[in-house]
Amino acid sequence: MSYQLHYWPTIQGRGEFIRLALEAAGAPYVDVARGTGAGQGTRAMMRYFNDQDLARPPFACPFLVDGKRVIAQTAAILMYLGPRLGLVGASEIDRLWAHQIQLTIADFITEAHDVHHPLGVGLYYEDQKPESLRRAAEFRAERLPKFMAWFEAIVERNPRNAGSEFPHLIGGRLSYVDLSLFQVVAGLQYAFPKASRKAFRKTPQVLAVHAGVQAHKRVAAYLASERRIAFNVEGIFRHYPELDG
Amino acid sequence: MSYQLHYWPTIQGRGEFIRLALEAAGAPYVDVARGTGAGQGTRAMMRYFNDQDLARPPFACPFLVDGKRVIAQTAAILMYLGPRLGLVGASEIDRLWAHQIQLTIADFITEAHDVHHPLGVGLYYEDQKPESLRRAAEFRAERLPKFMAWFEAIVERNPRNAGSEFPHLIGGRLSYVDLSLFQVVAGLQYAFPKASRKAFRKTPQVLAVHAGVQAHKRVAAYLASERRIAFNVEGIFRHYPELDG
Structure with missing residues (x-):
């Protein structure tokens, strides 16, 4: 299943650090807020900020959605992705x-x-x-x-x-x-x-x-x-x- | 063995987040820069910044010394200490x-x-x-x-x-x-x-x-x-x- 990256669609910003990791690894991902399909666009991102039922809400973007997991903070996202994308050592x-x-x-x-x-x-x-x-x-x-x-x-x-x-x-x-x-x-x-x-x-x-x-x-x-x-x-x-x- | 915390001796600052974790867990630690004994004081802390042989030098304090490990960045230190002090969940x-x-x-x-x-x-x-x-x-x-x-x-x-x-x-x-x-x-x-x-x-x-x-x-x-x-x-x-x- 594809990773979902949620970030502002018109800037590199902090999202770019995530994009680079996903791209360098050749990982499948959707840059949600830049998409024009169903369930995409900036509104799809904003929904996470307004979702009262989300137990672990992001404070800000970028955030990554991996199945049921919603992970924010650029460095934390990279720490999560690192081993999964083969972009960090094992110890x-x-x-x-x-x-x-x-x-x-x-x-x-x-x-x-x-x-x-x-x-x-x-x-x-x-x-x-x-x-x-x-x-x-x-x-x-x-x-x-x-x-x-x-x-x-x-x-x-x-x-x-x-x-x-x-x-x-x-x-x-x-x-x-x-x-x-x-x-x-x-x-x-x-x-x-x-x-x-x-x-x-x-x-x-x-x-x-x-x-x-x-x-x-x-x-x-x-x-x-x-x-x-x-x-x-x-x-x-x-x-x-x-x-x- | 005691943890060594290195931080400015006259302020709470970022070091206080580490002090609180060590104190709440009742963990043995030395607040190095505040010490007056041998190998203590601010100079002992500064030595790490000037040590050309340190492969993984801290950029700034606070940093934690645990045996041969030197770990900087407040949030990373807490991530390292969390499981060791029983101050974070298992998953x-x-x-x-x-x-x-x-x-x-x-x-x-x-x-x-x-x-x-x-x-x-x-x-x-x-x-x-x-x-x-x-x-x-x-x-x-x-x-x-x-x-x-x-x-x-x-x-x-x-x-x-x-x-x-x-x-x-x-x-x-x-x-x-x-x-x-x-x-x-x-x-x-x-x-x-x-x-x-x-x-x-x-x-x-x-x-x-x-x-x-x-x-x-x-x-x-x-x-x-x-x-x-x-x-x-x-x-x-x-x-x-x-x-x-």
Whole structure:
């Protein structure tokens, strides 16, 4: 049976981390809110938020429906899918490490988002532009390099990377955290082309993970397809040149 | 062997969610950065961040050291400790649900923190006061009630709460998410006494979880001890009256 992914239909956003895992594994799934068939569309997603009989309701999207199971929180969804899609190692401690990396990616994503929404999600970017400019300066100078240095250190210290064509964050083969780091790099290159180019000069291993994922056959096919939504100024990563320094 | 908790020694912060779990379970642990003995103190914690030989380094504290394992990210630590401390159910799907709730608490915590730091952590609150006032208004009016309503719904829909003395977020007995929700309520009552009182009027079940945890024998002993650091204006939850509306 297909997995059902529920997420906003016009942005990559947090849903993209799930899409990439499903696509890289070649798993059958329905991107529900983007569908036009019966039981599809945004309304089908919203029904879960309004369903008073759902014992374990999602707080927000993305959420995954797998049979009777409804699972929200991007990192939790990936932790659930990881073993099922062959995108994480077998041991508890390897899975926990992968998840720990994913949670740190989630923290970074939140900060990348808050650059253009420092005063909250209730206001448009245009209504918090001076504040965004101030927050962006700290993001470019401190936060972006700090997070990237940590990812770089992890790849460098992964003993399984010696002699492999492309490095990985964990273990000797593709995992969902590699896919997520790819997405972070792609998002930064779109939103902060100047600041990220500068940061990536110090993180060649991070760029190598990105390149490896991009060259992955199923990922490449996905990126070239219409299923990949283009970056835009509605998502997490937004290109506002004034925020790029 | 004792668990080692590494966290800033003068604040509750994110470390408190771990402390509460260890305390409620009566587990042996050392709060390393607060210690004055050999191999303790903040320097002992910082050593992990600077250790180039650590294959799986923490990005930030809190982190837990269990023998050779070093585990960071509050929610991941609780997921690891949960089964070991008897603070979560046995099935994969129950553990995932507990973790999903914990991740949503983590999201809320981040928002509660950003109320007084909307422009980032590199500036003092005093340097971002007008921005904090604007962000606080949205937090009080939208975000706080929205998150609390979700927690309330979860407790209401937990089928195991019928007839029990104190309700729980999941299952029929205390879990680490109950402890974390307790901490959220306590933090809100300290930081936003007016706004939270208003919000809690609509969430009696959330208050009942808080009361149940507070009455728990080991938790009560902990709260009365010197091990419980008092709330202060260095942590996540800060009482700045002007932000309380």
